Every structure is written in structure tokens, then in C-alpha cells.
Amino acid sequence: xxxxSTPTWHLDEATLRAYVDGRPLTIVGAxxxxxxxxxxxxxxxxxxxxxxxxxxxxxxxxxxxVEAPRPSVAERVLRWCGxxxxxxxxxxxxxxxRGAWLLGVLVVTVFAGVAxxxxxxxxxxxxxxxxxxxxxxxxxxxxxxxxDPAHELVTVTPYSSLRLLLVRTLGxxxxxxxxxxxxxxxxxxxxxxxxxxxxPALAGVTLVLLLAPILGTSVxxxxxxxxxxxxxxxxxxxxxxAAVVEPAMQLVLAxxxxxxxxxxxxxxxxxxxxxxxx
Amino acid sequence: xxxxxxxxxxxxxxxxxxxxxxxxxxxxxxxxWISARLARRCADPDAVSDVLQDTFIAAWDGASRFRGDxxxxxxxxxxxxxxxxSRLRKRTGFRLGPALVESDAQDISxxxxxxxxxxxxxxxxAMARISPELRVVxxxxxxxxLNTREAAQLLxxxxxxxxxxxxxxxxxxxxxxx
Numbered sequence: 088x089x090x091x092s093t094p095t096w097h098l099d100e101a102t103l104r105a106y107v108d109g110r111p112l113t114i115v116g117a118x119x120x121x122x123x124x125x126x127x128x129x130x131x132x133x134x135x136x137x138x139x140x141x142x143x144x145x146x147x148x149x150x151x152x153v154e155a156p157r158p159s160v161a162e163r164v165l166r167w168c169g170x171x172x173x174x175x176x177x178x179x180x181x182x183x184x185r186g187a188w189l190l191g192v193l194v195v196t197v198f199a200g201v202a203x204x205x206x207x208x209x210x211x212x213x214x215x216x217x218x219x220x221x222x223x224x225x226x227x228x229x230x231x232x233x234x235d236p237a238h239e240l241v242t243v244t245p246y247s248s249l250r251l252l253l254v255r256t257l258g259x260x261x262x263x264x265x266x267x268x269x270x271x272x273x274x275x276x277x278x279x280x281x282x283x284x285x286x287p288a289l290a291g292v293t294l295v296l297l298l299a300p301i302l303g304t305s306v307x308x309x310x311x312x313x314x315x316x317x318x319x320x321x322x323x324x325x326x327x328x329a330a331v332v333e334p335a336m337q338l339v340l341a342x343x344x345x346x347x348x349x350x351x352x353x354x355x356x357x358x359x360x361x362x363x364x365x
Numbered sequence: 366x367x368x369x370x371x372x373x374x375x376x377x378x379x380x381x382x383x384x385x386x387x388x389x390x391x392x393x394x395x396x397x398w399i400s401a402r403l404a405r406r407c408a409d410p411d412a413v414s415d416v417l418q419d420t421f422i423a424a425w426d427g428a429s430r431f432r433g434d435x436x437x438x439x440x441x442x443x444x445x446x447x448x449x450x451s452r453l454r455k456r457t458g459f460r461l462g463p464a465l466v467e468s469d470a471q472d473i474s475x476x477x478x479x480x481x482x483x484x485x486x487x488x489x490x491a492m493a494r495i496s497p498e499l500r501v502v503x504x505x506x507x508x509x510x511l512n513t514r515e516a517a518q519l520l521x522x523x524x525x526x527x528x529x530x531x532x533x534x535x536x537x538x539x540x541x542x543x
Contacts, residue, residue, distance in 0.1 A: 141413070
């Protein structure tokens with residue numbers, strides 16, 4: 088440090104004290120300031136004359152900023168889309184929104200899609216079986232206590248449970264639907280087949296949410312999965328796997344969706360106990 | 366780590382590597398004088414405290430952009446004065462600190478005369494003689510390194526007024542120093 092142009096003279100205490108009190112005229116103050124910028128010694132002596140209280144308080148705010156975790160990429164993208172900070176944090180904490188889940192969805196869907204492309208009816212059976220169950224499994228995982236690191240936090244947070252439910256379900260659907268729709272649309276056969284599985288998917292999700300306060304999320308999701316798989320396999324045995332999503336079935340499934348959805352909205356206060364059974 | 370041995374520039378480089386200890390040391394070295402200098406320009410203690418926070422948060426976030434060619438105190442002050450301006454711009458009715466109030470009191474004490482003589486006496490006495498509103502503009506542009514737009518924002522006067530005052534101040538200083 089000795090080579091630096093540290094001044095050879097120093098400010099006396101009276102001048103420093105007057106400076107802290109805001110007393111010297113502009114011109115002398117300016118002179119003090121240009122000296123302080125160059126002189127570490129006088130900066131220290133100035134500090135000794137000052138109250139440290141407000142500076143110490145300011146430090147705690149700085150430390151809070153420095154130590155705050157940086158929002159994850161998903162969270163920042165959500166914030167950028169105009170979603171509030173709270174909701175973004177909740178969405179990003181949905182287990183189904185994480186990388187491993189997304190990768191799993193991608194692999195399963197692409198596998199089923201490729202199978203459908205190359206092996207006709209068997210592949211189509213597989214796709215129809217898997218596609219509607221992905222969102223169902225996603226919702227089940229999002230509200231099960233074991234899969235959610237924010238579960239304890241969520242159960243004690245004074246936040247509208249219906250809103251939380253909808254926000255997180257939306258997160259699951261947003262993270263799993265686009266890929267599945269894309270794969271469905273490029274499948275051989277009529278274009279409606281690619282999106283026909285949406286009705287059973289939504290009916291399944293609604294049923295899981297409805298039953299969750301009584302049975303938890305894993306049991307209904309497993310039961311729905313079993314029933315759906317059975318239906319698809321039976322249809323395939325009768326030489327047309329697409330029969331499970333034909334217009335008549337669509338009507339039945341839409342009926343289930345409407346009834347379950349209505350029941351869900353009517354009894355949503357009991358959703359406070361959501362996930363406490365798993 | 367023996368942070369006392371490190372130069373300010375070393376601390377900034379350590380901060381670029383997310384070293385919180387380096388930030389703390391930099392804060393200990395510089396927060397007080399920056400706070401005092403801000404307080405002379407803004408009479409609201411809460412605003413001074415906020416600007417101090419903003420300054421060191423900006424230094425932390427921008428540590429990797431620090432070019433080693435400048436002095437750290439000047440760099441920090443450059444951040445602080447601009448943070449002060451952007452804060453003052455957002456709200457009206459703030460009070461300027463003593464250094465920016467155009468006071469006419471000209472009684473320079475004996476000690477202050479000594480100080481002025483030590484520090485470039487000619488410019489000092491010349492500045493003491495020009496009118497206060499010109500002196501304030503000169504101080505913000507020459508000593509704080511602000512441009513005329515920033516000085517205008519800080520003082521809450523039109524940019525054209527700052528420019529014309531600066532012009533007059535230069536003429537007067539030239540006459541005083543001739």
C-alpha cells in the first residue's frame with residue numbers, strides 16, 4: 088500500500104467532527120470529502136466519531152439479501168410470466184414440476200408414442216393407457232406428504248386451500264400435458280385420438296382430488312390407474328383399443344368429470360386435510 | 366483469512382466469488398464515511414440508510430463487473446450517489462442535506478483556512494468566493510462526478526439551469542484564478 092498516493096497530512100478531529108455534524112461550508116466539506124476518498128486513516132478516524140447504530144441496522148438488510156437463496160430457474164420464468172412471487176414459489180415447489188418428474192414424463196410418453204408408431208394396436212393401447220394416468224400420478228405425487236418437501240409448510244400456511252389446490256394442479260397439468268398432447272397428435276390415426284385421452288385424464292385428476300381428504304392421494308390414484316388400464320386392455324382384446332375414448336365413453340367420462348368437479352367445489356373446506364392421510 | 370491484509374480491490378474480487386466475509390470487511394471499511402457523505406446530501410436518515418443498503422447490495426451483485434483500474438472508494442461513492450438520485454427521483458418533498466443547501470454563510474474559521482491552504486488553496490478560496498448556487502452545482506459535477514442531468518435530478522431543478530449555472534461558475538472560477 089505504501090506506493091499509493093496516501094496523503095502525508097491528515098484532517099484534525101475538530102474538522103472531522105464538524106463534517107459529521109454537517110457544519111463546514113460546502114467548500115470545506117468538499118475538501119474533506121476529496122481527502123477522505125484518498126485517505127484510509129482519516130476514514131477510520133471519521134468512523135470513530137460517528138454513531139454506528141444506523142449503519143449496523145443497514146447491514147442486517149444487506150446480509151438478508153446476500154443470504155437469500157436465488158430463485159430457481161422455474162420460479163424466475165413464472166415470475167417473468169407475471170405470476171406473483173408467492174404463487175411462483177408454490178408452483179415451483181410442486182414435486183411434479185421438478186426436473187426428474189419432467190424427464191420421467193418425457194421418457195414414458197415418447198416411449199409409448201414410439202411404440203404406437205411402430206407396432207400399431209399394441210402401441211396405441213400402451214399410449215392410451217399411459218397418457219391419462221400421467222397427470223393423475225402427478226397430482227397424487229404433488230399432494231402426498233411423502234413426495235412434497237414443502238408439505239409441512241403447506242399444511243400450516245394460512246392460504247386458501249382451494250386456491251393452493253388449483254394453483255398446484257395447474258402446475259402439474261402445465262408440466263405434463265404439452266408433451267403428451269404433442270406425442271398424441273403425431274400418432275397415426277385420426278387427429279382427435281391424440282387429444283381424446285384428455286377427458287379421462289381430467290376426470291381422473293378430479294376424482295383423486297375429491298377422494299384425497301378421505302383416502303389420501305395414493306390409493307385413489309392407484310385404483311383409478313388399475314380401472315383405466317383394465318378398460319384399455321379389455322377394449323384392445325375386442326380389437327379396438329380406441330373404443331375407450333369413443334364418443335359414448337367420452338360422454339360417460341365427461342359426466343364423471345362434471346359430477347366429481349361439482350362435488351369438489353362444494354366440499355372444498357374439507358380440503359384442509361388434504362394429503363394428511365398419505 | 367486475514368482480511369485486514371487485503372486491499373479493497375482484493376475484497377471486491379473475493380466478493381465476485383461470493384465471499385460474504387469480504388463484503389463484511391468492505392462494509393466495515395467504507396459504510397461509515399459513505400453514510401456521512403450521503404447524510405450531507407440528504408437530510409432524511411431513513412433514505413440515507415436505504416441508499417447505503419442499496420449501494421452495498423449493488424456492489425455485491427456487481428462485484429464481477431468491477432474493473433480493477435479505478436479506486437474502490439470512488440467506485441463505491443459513484444454507486445451511492447446514483448442510488449441516492451434514483452431514490453430521490455421517486456418521491457417528492459425530500460430535504461436536501463447541508464452540503465447542498467445554498468447557504469450564504471461565509472465565515473470560514475481559522476482551522477478551515479488552514480485546511481483550504483493544505484488542499485489546493487487557490488481553487489478552494491476561489492470556490493469560497495463564488496455564489497452558493499453556483500458552488501453547489503460545481504461541487505456535484507466536479508467533485509461528485511455527476512453529469513448535468515444527474516445533478517439536475519438531485520437538486521430538483523431543470524437541466525438547463527444546471528448547465529447555465531455551471532457555465533457561470535466556470536467563468537467566475539477562471540476570473541478568480543487569473
